[in-house]
Amino acid sequence: MPSEFDLIRRHFDRAAAHCDLAVGDDAALMRPRPGMQLAVSTDMLVAGTHFFADADPALLGWKTLAVNVSDIAAMGAEPRWALLAIALPAADEGWIAAFAGGLFDCARAHGVDLVGGDTTCGPLNMTVTLIGEVPTGEAVTRGGGRAGDELWVSGQPGLAALGLAALRGDAALAADGLQRCLDALHKPRPRTALGLALRGVASAMLDVSDGLLGDLGHILERSGTGAVVDTAALPFAALLATGADAALARRCLLSGGDDYELLFAAPPARREAVQAIGARLGLPLHRIGTLTDQSGALLLREADGTLQASPATGYDHFG
Ligand SMILES: Nc1ncnc2c1ncn2[C@@H]1O[C@H](COP(=O)(O)OP(=O)(O)O)[C@@H](O)[C@H]1O
Numbered sequence: 001m002p003s004e005f006d007l008i009r010r011h012f013d014r015a016a017a018h019c020d021l022a023v024g025d026d027a028a029l030m031r032p033r034p035g036m037q038l039a040v041s042t043d044m045l046v047a048g049t050h051f052f053a054d055a056d057p058a059l060l061g062w063k064t065l066a067v068n069v070s071d072i073a074a075m076g077a078e079p080r081w082a083l084l085a086i087a088l089p090a091a092d093e094g095w096i097a098a099f100a101g102g103l104f105d106c107a108r109a110h111g112v113d114l115v116g117g118d119t120t121c122g123p124l125n126m127t128v129t130l131i132g133e134v135p136t137g138e139a140v141t142r143g144g145g146r147a148g149d150e151l152w153v154s155g156q157p158g159l160a161a162l163g164l165a166a167l168r169g170d171a172a173l174a175a176d177g178l179q180r181c182l183d184a185l186h187k188p189r190p191r192t193a194l195g196l197a198l199r200g201v202a203s204a205m206l207d208v209s210d211g212l213l214g215d216l217g218h219i220l221e222r223s224g225t226g227a228v229v230d231t232a233a234l235p236f237a238a239l240l241a242t243g244a245d246a247a248l249a250r251r252c253l254l255s256g257g258d259d260y261e262l263l264f265a266a267p268p269a270r271r272e273a274v275q276a277i278g279a280r281l282g283l284p285l286h287r288i289g290t291l292t293d294q295s296g297a298l299l300l301r302e303a304d305g306t307l308q309a310s311p312a313t314g315y316d317h318f319g
Pocket residue numbers: 042043071209
C-alpha cells in the first residue's frame with residue numbers, strides 16, 4: 001500500500017514553471033511580478049453534491065481545477081498557482097493517476113503551476129485554491145456595473161444543466177446532443193482569454209456557476225443596479241437542437257448552473273470592442289440585456305414585449 005508521501009511524489013509533484021519552491025516543503029514560495037496584484041479564490045467539489053462518486057477521474061481532475069480557473073478569469077486575472085487539498089477514500093493509484101492527469105491537462109492549458117496542497121484519507125472531496133495575477137487596479141469586479149451598461153454572456157449557458165438532467169433521467173436527448181451536454185458538464189472550458197481581453201472593457205463581471213439569473217443577482221447587488229434581460233436574445237437554439245423541450249431548455253439556461261461562462265456588463269460605447277473580442281477568440285458573445293437604475297429589480301422582457309419580474313435566485317446548497 002503506497003504511503004501518503006508516495007502518492008504525493010508520484011502524482012502531484014511536477015515541475016513548476018513560475019515558482020521559487022513548489023511541492024515538498026512546508027510552504028510554497030512564489031513571487032508576484034512587479035506591478036501585479038494577487039487574485040485569490042477557492043472552491044470545493046464534494047462527491048454527491050458536485051459530482052457523482054463514480055465520475056470519470058480524469059474529467060473530475062480537469063473540472064476540479066477548471067472551476068477555480070474560471071473564478072480567476074472572471075476577475076480579468078491570469079491564473080498562475082494552485083494548491084490542491086484532497087480527501088481520498090482509498091489509495092487507488094489508478095484512480096489518482098487518472099485524476100492527476102486530468103488536473104495537469106487543465107493546468108497546462110491555462111498556464112497554472114500546482115505548488116502545494118494536502119492529501120488525507122476521507123470522504124471524496126477536493127478543494128483547489130487558485131492564485132492569479134492582475135495589474136494593480138485593473139481587476140474587473142462584480143460591483144462596477146452602471147445603469148445603461150449592456151449585459152453580455154459568453155458561449156452556451158444551459159448545456160451542462162441539460163447534461164445533468166439527462167443523467168438523472170429527467171431529459172431525453174438526441175445522441176449527439178447528449179454528448180455535447182455531458183462534455184459541457186464534465187469538461188468546462190474556463191474563459192481565461194476572454195476574461196483577460198475584457199480588462200478595461202467590461203465594467204462588471206463574474207463567472208456563472210449557480211445559474212445565469214442567480215449570478216446576475218450578485219452583479220445587481222454589488223453594482224446597485226437592476227437589469228432587464230431580453231429572453232429573445234438568449235441562445236436557446238443550441239439547447240433545443242439537443243432534443244430538449246422548450247420549458248426544460250429555458251430552465252437550464254436561466255437557472256441551471258455549472259456553466260462557467262462569463263457574464264459581464266459593458267457600456268454601450270464599448271459594444272464594438274466586445275464584438276471584436278468575441279470575433280478574435282472565435283467565441284460567441286450574446287448581448288442579452290441592460291442594467292437599469294431600479295436597484296435590485298430583475299425583469300425578463302419576453303419576445304412579445306411583455307415585462308415580467310423574476311427572482312434572481314440560483315443554485316443554493318441549503319435552499
Ligand atoms: N467559509 C467562507 N469563509 C469566508 N468567505 C467565504 C466563505 N465561503 C464563501 N466565502 C466568500 O463569499 C463570496 C461568495 O462565495 P461563492 O458564492 O462561493 O462565490 P463563487 O460563486 O465565485 O465561487 C466569495 O468572496 C467567497 O470567497
